[in-house]
Every structure is written in structure tokens, then in C-alpha cells.
Amino acid sequence: MKILHTADWHIGKKLYKKDLYQDFDLFIEWLCSLVKTERIEVILVSGDIYDISNPSSEARSQYYRTLLALRDLKCKIIITGGNHDSPSVLNAPKEILKQLDIDVIGGLPEQINDTLIPIKNELGKVEAVVAAIPFIRDADLRNMGDAHDYDSRLIAIREGITAVFKEASDLCALHYEGIPAIAMGHLYAAGVSTSESEREIQIGNLASFEADNFGDYFSYVALGHIHKPQQLTTSIPTYYSGSPLPLSFSESQDLKRVLIFDLEDHAVTSVEIPVFRKLIRIKGELEHIKQKLQSLEVQTGLNSFIEIELQSVQHDANLIYELDQLVSQFECSGYEIVKQKISFSEKAPAMTDFYQVEQELENLSPQDVFLKLLEKSTFEPEMKNEIISSFQEILEEVNQGN
Template identity: 30%
Template sequence: MRILHTSDWHLGRQLHRVLLLAEQRAFLEHLLDTVQQERVEAVVVAGDVFDRAIPPLDAMDLFKWILEELANLQVPLIMISGNHDSPRRLGVNSRLIEHAGIHLRTDVEDCARPVILQDEHGPVAFYGLPYLEPGLVHAHFGAERASHHAVLSAAMDQVRSDLATRPSGTRSVVLAHAFVTGADTSDSERDITAGGVPSVPASVFDEADYVALGHLHRCQKISDRIRYSGSPLAYSFSEADYPKAMWLVDLGPGTAITTRKLLCPVPYSLRQVTGTLHDLLNSAEYTEHEANWLHITLSDPDRPHMAMERLRERFPHALKLSFPQQHQPDADSYRSRVQGRTDHEITLGFLHHVTGIPATRAEQDLLQEGLEKVRTEAAAREAN
């Protein structure tokens, strides 16, 4: 069975206040072309379909359009909700539209309810694990802790139990929206830290023939059978040098599998450049960047007057302007101190700074409990 794995569309997203709906539609048109040219038999979308829980109407129209086009092609679509999506909104009428081959998995109750497709080698069971906010779902699974590891392990136990009831030789594909240990992140993903540990080991997905992951925006391989497709467009300058792609996955008989990376079109090219205002405006060295979408860092000793306005006369797609660290020591120093740290670590550091003494174990646990309560309440609001 030939499967096209994509994720993290983030329909309705902006890049430094620039709307990307036209570029997102261009990607979806490319996806449809790929489905037809490569004779794809199933499309899987591993979450973050929309960029926020209540998407703009234009994004909803684009979503409606792609569902109709795939239904017209009679190519099954299996899609899960991500941490940016509202599960209830994305999953509305999901049982009804299954008759059109559109299979939405947004409810925790459906983790072990597979979509069964057939090919010449027999059945393939697709299991969709939507983003599982630990604080909201750990009781449902009977997990001992409200952690990503605990709830995903429990969900996969249900998947394996269901798979054991299927005919011998049934192959399995699992869709999940999670941060798997060892993967590379970028600046455009929302933090999903819970219980102090945002990641889960790849061993959680043992026995699945293929795991289609979403959440991280870089296309990457955790193992031959566990992969992230990444986002189809660059949503931050940290992704400037990483090609955007989808995975074409062929499941053969038994455990046979082959994969191929399919590059996505590049509707805009992100670049980061540094120089003085005079050089940027006058030097031929920067001519190649006039059509690029830019993050510009000015190296002038003083901040030039109306710098961005002047730069945009030559570089109409200049999106972000920065200055060297000596011009903004407080902001850059703080950014470097907190980079890569969890919310819990940041708040503990602040408490230490204010009081002058490290937090006790009881204080650490109380702070963690408060952070998890805030996160869970926010997730519950977005889910509704």
C-alpha cells in the first residue's frame, strides 16, 4: 500500500504578520498532484491541521476544499488533531464524513478504532492517536502519572490489544502527534512540556509497521519505521536551511517497507543576512536577496533612523530586523539564558533569583503542579 505522510499544515498561520494562505493552497495543490502522479492509496496527516483552535474562515474554506478534492479522487484520508487544533471543532461530523473516505481521529475514545484499508497483500490498520494532553486524558487511560510517556504508552497498549484481534498478517500504521526523543526541533513549534518531560522514547511505538509523526517541523527519520514529515512550509527563520518534504511510504507484504522523501515546492525563500545599512542598500553583494523573505541584522554602531522602511525599498520582503547583542543586552542576555529550558526550569530560576536560595523539593513540586494546572486549563479551553 502506498501512503503519503504529511503533517503540520497550520492552515491560517502568519509569518511575521504575512498571511500564508496562498502559499498553503499552493502546497495542497502540489499534494493533490502528487497523489495522482504517484498513485497514492492513502493520505495521512499527523496533526496541527490548523494553526489555532478557532481558525479564520479563509483557513476553514481551504480545509473544506482539500477534503472535497481528496474525496473526489476517492483517496482515503486519515487525519488526527494536533496540539494547535481544537479536537471537537476538527472532529465535528467525523462519523458522517467517513462515508466519503475522510477519517478524522480527534477523540481519545477512538485511539484503538482503526481505519481498515485493503490492498493485494491484505488489510492495513491505521490507528490515529490525536495529541493527548496528559492532564486531560491520563484518568481516561488509567495512567499512573499525567505525563506524555504514560498516556502515549497506555494508548499504544490499546492499539496493540486491538491489533492482536485482527487477522494474522494485518499491517499497522500509527499516526501520532508527539515529541519523540532524539528528534530535532525548530523555533516555530509550541512547547508541549508536561510533567517536566516533553519527549517520549521511540520504543513507545514498538510493533507498529510505520509511525507517521507530527508536531516537529523538520522532516526527519527517527528510525526506518518512525518518521516526521515536518511542516510543508517554513514557519520560522530557524527552518531556512531545512528542505520541506513529505514521505512516500510503500508497505509491502509482511514487514517489508520502503520510503522516499518528496520535496515540497518553495513559494518563498527565507534568508538571514547581516551588514551595515549602507552596505545593504548599496552593495551588489546583496542583490540575490532582493526577492527573498529576510531576517536582517544591522551591524551599524548606532541604530539608523527608519531602518526598516529604508531597507524595504530594496528588500520588499524584509520581515524581521535585529541588532547586535551590544545594542540590546537585556533582551539577548535573557533569551540566551532561557533558551532550551522548560517552563518549570525558567520559573525555578526566577524564584532563585528573587529569593536568593534554591527551591525546596516541596516548592518545586508545588510550582510544577501549578504550571500543569494552567496548561491543562488552557488545553481544555482550546479543546472546546
């Protein structure tokens, strides 16, 4: 029996206000093909199904279409909630989904026994059991009431999470003796490498969970929350599958993947996910950015998203204007600039740099302040005259309005 592990779908995610619905559809199309080729019998999705707790109707529709596409492949599907998910939203259709052989556990049940899901073969024999543990919220932990300060809260969270996994493994051993057990989890483990797109979890990630606390009973631990795929150093196979799509520009170089766990020999296979859309970061001075944009070659498929960061030493209004012009005039088939920003290593001059300390700003006219600022700019004389003229027109309109 082959079990596929994925997580952090973040359906409905926007990258700088750009929808990623097409990207996710392409991922699911690829995933369905992989399931057929590898004859996958179980799919585990370890949390953060949606990007926000109250997803849009379009995001919910894509989620249900995805489940139907996977269900048509005759797979057992187990889904747990993440820190981005609302347990009530995920749990709402769970009884209907259960009839389609799709188990959903949006939040931690009162009885840990309810997280145990047996996996049966075609003959009805239980071949494995999954402890489908979702994101554990502070309110789920029984010992949190004893925590009265910051340090005791950290200890209580770590001990509480450890206790949940310990109880789950004990119940697996009690009710499914001799049958391989797999745990699902959605948490921040100590020592992992993160990206810019993960939301902090449980006191700013300080309550990190030691991987050894999963114990040594489970045959495999399928984790979610961290978007960069990685294996934890522990006595049992413990993996973050990572997100299937890059969800921030910091993930643009990550090799996205799903994992396949073979129940027969306990082998773990990493399968790389194709890149459906490139994320390109361009940093440097203006000329460097121009050269990089001019060197782009026309491409087909989903538009590549570009993030530009102009870097300069001193604050220069001309550079801001030139970058705006460069971005507004950029045209290259297959590419789209979705973010531009400017960083100056030297702080921009403040008003106190322009006037003597004894001068009060309230004693100066708006035009005095504006002209003083303009004196320090690097605009050409002709441009300065145009700016002054525009400012005077705006000032007149404001005065007339008063």
C-alpha cells in the first residue's frame, strides 16, 4: 500500500493580490496523474487547506472540485485542519464527505480516539491506522489553565502537544496492535527552515516542538505548516511535505514535492512537483534592473511574477520616478511585475535637517516647506519647474475648497 503525503494547499491564496487558482488546478491535474501512475491508495493532507479561516465561495468551490477529482481515483483521503483553517468550516461537510471515503478532522476532538482512522484493503482488512491530528490550539490543551506567565505557557504548550501524540500512539497500540501506525500533525518543529509565507504559530513559533517527542511508535509522521520540504532528524521517518506551490518569493528556489510512503518496506520517495509559474526576484541598481528585464525571453504558460527591489545608497526622488516609469512601460509576453519597492541604505533627510532648531514648522507656509524639500532633490531644473507648477495648482484647489 502506497500513501501520499501533501500539505499546505492554501486554497484561495493571493500573491500580491494575484490569484493562484490556476496554479492550484494545474497541481491537482498533475497530482491525479501521479496517483494513477503510482497506484496511490491513501492521500494525507496535513493542514492549511484554505489560506484564510473564512474562505471565499470560489476557494470553497475549488476545494470540493479537488476532492471529487481525487475521489474518482478510488483513493482514501484524510484531511486535517491547520492554523489557517477554521475547524467549523472544514467540519461542516464532514458527514457527507465521509460517504465518499473522505475523512476530515478540522479541530482536535475531545476524545483522541476519534482521530484514529483505520485504513482497509479491498478485502476489508485493516492494513494501517492513521492518527489524524490537526493543528492543536492553546484551548485544546488541558494543562494550559496552570500556565500563569510566559515561560510556563511555553512549557505547557510543548508538554500538551507531546501528551496528545503520546496518547494517540498508546491508543493505536491498544486498539490496532501489530498494525503500522502513521501520525499526521500541523505544528512548528524545532530546527526547521522557514520562509516568509508561514504565519507564526503558538507564541511566535517559540513553543517549538522537539521531533523526538513524537516517540518511536509511529512508522511515519506526516507534517504540515512549514512550506519548505524537509526531513526532521529523529528516530522515525518524519517529514514536512511543504506546500505544493511557492507562496512567497522567498520560496521561489524551493523544490516543491509530495512524498510517497510505501507501507510494505517503509521506503519514502520524494516526487518533485513541476514548476507551473516562475517567481523572479530582481534586486540591484536601476541599470541592473533594466538589463535583467530587457534580457527576459518571451514565454508561454502562466505568467511569471516579478518582484523588483531597487537598491541605492542615498534617497533620490529621480530614482523613484524612473522606477515607476520603467514598471509602467514594461511589456514582455509571459511576465508580470507584481511588486516594486525601493531601499536606500542611507536614511532620507528629515524636516529637522532643513531648518534651524528654533524654526517652528507651524510658522512656515506649505509652499515654503515644499520648496525647501525640492531644493534637496536631484530633479533637473525643467522637472522642478513642472513640479512646482503642479503643486501650486493643487494648493489653489485646496485653498478654494476651504
